[in-house]
Amino acid sequence: MDPPRPLHQIGRHSVEVVIVKDAKAGGELIADGIAGLLRRKPDALLGVATGSTPIPIYDALTAQVAAGSVDASRARIAQLDEYVGLPAGHPESYRSTVLRQVVEPLGLSQEAFMGPDGSAEDVLAACEAYDKALAEAGGVDLQILGIGTDGHIGFNEPCSSLASRTRIKTLTEQTRVDNARFFDNDIEQVPHHVITQGIGTILEARHLVLLATGEGKAEAVAQTVEGPVAALVPASALQLHPHATIVVDEAAASKLKLADYFRHTFANKPAWQGI
Numbered sequence: 001m002d003p004p005r006p007l008h009q010i011g012r013h014s015v016e017v018v019i020v021k022d023a024k025a026g027g028e029l030i031a032d033g034i035a036g037l038l039r040r041k042p043d044a045l046l047g048v049a050t051g052s053t054p055i056p057i058y059d060a061l062t063a064q065v066a067a068g069s070v071d072a073s074r075a076r077i078a079q080l081d082e083y084v085g086l087p088a089g090h091p092e093s094y095r096s097t098v099l100r101q102v103v104e105p106l107g108l109s110q111e112a113f114m115g116p117d118g119s120a121e122d123v124l125a126a127c128e129a130y131d132k133a134l135a136e137a138g139g140v141d142l143q144i145l146g147i148g149t150d151g152h153i154g155f156n157e158p159c160s161s162l163a164s165r166t167r168i169k170t171l172t173e174q175t176r177v178d179n180a181r182f183f184d185n186d187i188e189q190v191p192h193h194v195i196t197q198g199i200g201t202i203l204e205a206r207h208l209v210l211l212a213t214g215e216g217k218a219e220a221v222a223q224t225v226e227g228p229v230a231a232l233v234p235a236s237a238l239q240l241h242p243h244a245t246i247v248v249d250e251a252a253a254s255k256l257k258l259a260d261y262f263r264h265t266f267a268n269k270p271a272w273q274g275i
């Protein structure tokens, strides 16, 4: 039976916060959302983030594909950001990471994948080319995001323009410290420069889904959801988006003043609506 026609889509046109038990539950919830999208639009363009946080999403989606409950064979994958200057094929380049964590497990070919060229000689041209390629591909249908401890999304560090396009950025010392764990805990190996989809670029995706887990993200989540929209907290730009979902575990939700309201709203949402 078709779902009832909604009088309004609960959770749409406001940032929807979903509080889950743990990272695994968050991954499963978001994978269900992606599976629903792929059933409606088999060749959907999925924007994917790197870092540790989204791994439970990719694991859950891969499990659903392996179980045959969703067909991802026509899905397309778009990268969010990239280090500048790592040699092509470096295992910690985000291109290698996305191929390893998403493209290969889903059984997709490299033709289904697009990302900015972090080893291009003309980085500015590579940034412009990527923004154009995203638009020509029809735009991102669902963009997965993580969040930095300072509130960054992609590699849009604090004070990034909320209208920014794909461009080169300089990492803060904090982000280099946070990411050193992927480079033998040696900060010297972490590049200073990156290419990132701009905040304006990210806001063009049709659905934004941010996952945050752990206490270390609680302050950034509270500022993102309950603080003012401010370039100082780049993730707060999600407040400007008509369909943004923020999935947090109990620890990452621990500084939200409206946590009970968010729990109540989600618990009373019709199940068919999904995220």
Ligand SMILES: N[C@@H]1[C@@H](O)[C@H](O)[C@@H](COP(=O)(O)O)O[C@@H]1O
Pocket (backbone or CB within 6 Å): 049, 050, 051, 052, 053, 054, 080, 081, 145, 146, 147, 148, 149, 153, 154, 155, 175
């Ligand atoms: N560019 C990535 C972001 O896309 C990611 O959200 C962030 C948090 O990573 P983690 O999920 O490992 O905390 O790390 C990097 O800076």
